[in-house]
Amino acid sequence: MAGVTLKTVAKAVGVSPSTVSNAYNKPDQLSTALRDRILAAAHELGYAGPDASARALRSGKAGAIGVLFTDKLSYAFSDPFAVGFLAGLAEVAEEFRTSLLLMPVGTEDTADSSTAVQQAAIDAAAIFCVPYGHPALDILAARGLPAAATDPDNYTDSWVAIDEVAAAMSLGEHLTRLGHRDIVVLVEGAGAAGTGPVEMRLDEVLSGNPTQRLEGLQKAMPEARIRLVSGGHNAFNSGVAGASWVLDSQDRPTAIVGLSDVQALGAMEAMRVRGLVPGRDLTVTGFDDIPAAEQAGLTTIHQPIGEKGRVLGRLLLDPATTERQVLLPTELVVRASSGPAPKR
Amino acid sequence: MAGVTLKTVAKAVGVSPSTVSNAYNKPDQLSTALRDRILAAAHELGYAGPDASARALRSGKAGAIGVLFTDKLSYAFSDPFAVGFLAGLAEVAEEFRTSLLLMPVGTEDTADSSTAVQQAAIDAAAIFCVPYGHPALDILAARGLPAAATDPDNYTDSWVAIDEVAAAMSLGEHLTRLGHRDIVVLVEGAGAAGTGPVEMRLDEVLSGNPTQRLEGLQKAMPEARIRLVSGGHNAFNSGVAGASWVLDSQDRPTAIVGLSDVQALGAMEAMRVRGLVPGRDLTVTGFDDIPAAEQAGLTTIHQPIGEKGRVLGRLLLDPATTERQVLLPTELVVRASSGPAPKR
DNA sequence: TCGTTCTTCTAAATCGATCTAGAAAAACGA
DNA sequence: TCGTTTTTCTAGATCGATTTAGAAGAACGA
Secondary structure, eight states, X not given: OTTOOHHHHHHHHTSOHHHHHHHHHOGGGSOHHHHHHHHHHHHHHTOOSSOHHHHHHHHSOOSXXXXXXXXXXXXXXXXXXXXHHHHHHHHHHHHTTOEEEEEEOOSSOHHHHHHHHHHOOOSEEEEESOOTTOHHHHHHHHHTOOEEESSTTSSSSOEEEXXXXXXXXXXXXXXXXXXXXXXXXXXXXXXXXXXXXXXXXXXXXXXXXXXXXXXXXXXXOTTSEEEEXXXXXXXXXXXXXXXXXXXXXXXXXXXXXXXXXXXXXXXXXXXXXXXXXXXXXXXXXXXXXXXXXXXXXXXXXXXXXXXXXXXXXXXXXXXXXXXXXXXXXXXEEXXXXXXXXXXX | OTTOOHHHHHHHHTSOHHHHHHHHHOGXXXXXXXXXXXXXHHHHHTOOSSOHHHHHHHHSOOSEXXXXXXXXXXXXXXXXXXXXXXXXXXXXXXXXTOEEXXXXXXXXXXXXHHHHHHHOOOSEXXXXXXXXXXXXXXXXXXXXXXXXXXXXXXXXXXEEEEOHHHHHHHHHHHHHHTTOOEEEEEEOOOOOTTSOOEEEOGGXXXXXXXXXXXXXXXXXXXXXXXXXXXXXXXXXXXXXXXHHHHXXXXXXXXXXXXXXXXXXXXXXXXXXXXXXXXXXXXXXXXXXXXXXXXXXXXXXXXXXXXXXXXXXXXXXXOTTOOOOEEEEOOEEEOOTTOXXXXXX
């Protein structure tokens, strides 16, 4: 069973290894009769076709693109935004007969993160929300693989993104129009588990999307008091925790802005538990417009999540795509969760 | 930049290729001084470390496990059950420093499905809800890779599953107790897109989970009239479509049983649109207990979704795991969507 | 001082295919 | 019939590393 290679088959049939290889890869390079004979012999010997690693080595094509995540891989699947993005990417990958290799790169640890990125047999890499300066990016760069990112501030010049600042501004303007002058922003915190929600300073916020979204908010609400609170990493529960902490404090804002929809949905849940109605008692807004946002009636910034994945896929796989940098449109979607600030 | 290999580095430093290889893989096989010199030279030359394909070929380890899906890859991400399973699998994969290679295998087309399964450089395969007899499984078998499945009736003797029949029976008994004698089961249909919902015969239902769940239902409800309806593949929209068709028909059942939660949730949506209240006007039940089921108040069969992935991961990666076949527990979770059948 | 054991390093084989260049045979045109 | 093209097949180099067995030198104990 084991140890059956091209050579074994070649010897059995009485042809050269090259011919057997051709039987699999270039059917028009040999007569049909011989090809059938080879395939039959291969089947009989239990030969499963050319070895993947060997083929990858020789031909230089791995038939897979890697997807880099900062977070643990398990988070990736719990985050609807990531899931939507992956679905889009997968669609294009399928089209090009390419598999998707998911690679967690850890948050900061160089030694660990390197292994996956270094050892992976891939043709190209999709960089999904990995902050600038992450060690894995250097490793990737060293490999010289084509890469495309979901942020313009990444090391590669291929990316698909949205205008985060402008999007956040339109949200900020919406809040301003509604009269909000005192808001709390739920951000993703570095905070270790168990420490509970904490108030953060602007400079503590990691780079990437969050910073730009904050920047946009501040620009659009220059007169507002903006506080930052983190309930943990980017997840529903963190939103619940962060918002609960805010709601139970002596100093409630008039609006809670989740920097992602999942956090905002968590905030809505925290309100529900306390008998508060989003949009009436307190305004809650999100970011991204994941499917659940619509059902929950969450005011948020819509961005074409699946399309982001699809465009990135084409950036990596489709030679016909000449554009290297794609900016997708966003739109403020006003739903029931936002309402006028109560008079003071 | 390109063409920098182990040899290049070796020549530059003036050592043998083996030594450079050891510098990366067996640091204790050479002096620290030399190792540093090698690594420095490598960095300077822009060498990104041992080539993944070559390493995989020589050492026989790809550092990845493949995940086989029947459906299109993009569906995998839209299905909460799949997502939960993947999250669990990913957790274990991470632990073992292994990446996940997602491989769609198409529904039936041999030629197409083979490519991914054949070309993938993987150490083992996770077979996720791929029906028995699927051509990709034969290809996989021929490769002689370790494999584990989410169904006991698959070709490999490693699997993690639930007792589908028993689980379905407990659901059937629940419905019987509530007085239901006329039910419609929403099944996944082969139906091409655009054909609209159709009534199906039992023998038209594909093998695997669905058949067993139906079997359990029938066993527990011998006197009931059980009809099968398909609104398409396994998705929310299909549930909406199938249920709408049923609700608008002249011959409404007293209960709609989704063979998966997403279908059941679709059915609830179809009811909502029509002003019907699940549990009062009509009973709706699901299967799997995905997160959304709890929020929606859906009566369903709970199964440990994430754990299923974790166990499968250990089956494939953890040499310490001796068990080959794991049966996970299930539980009927009664929520608001099921209620007594109206008196006739 | 001499054999013995470590440590450090290397030569050459090997993993399993694909590719290039070209030979042998068959088909073709005039 | 003879050169020319096309079809069919092959030899041998090559992709880039890892591995095995062992050499050279250093350290060690008695």
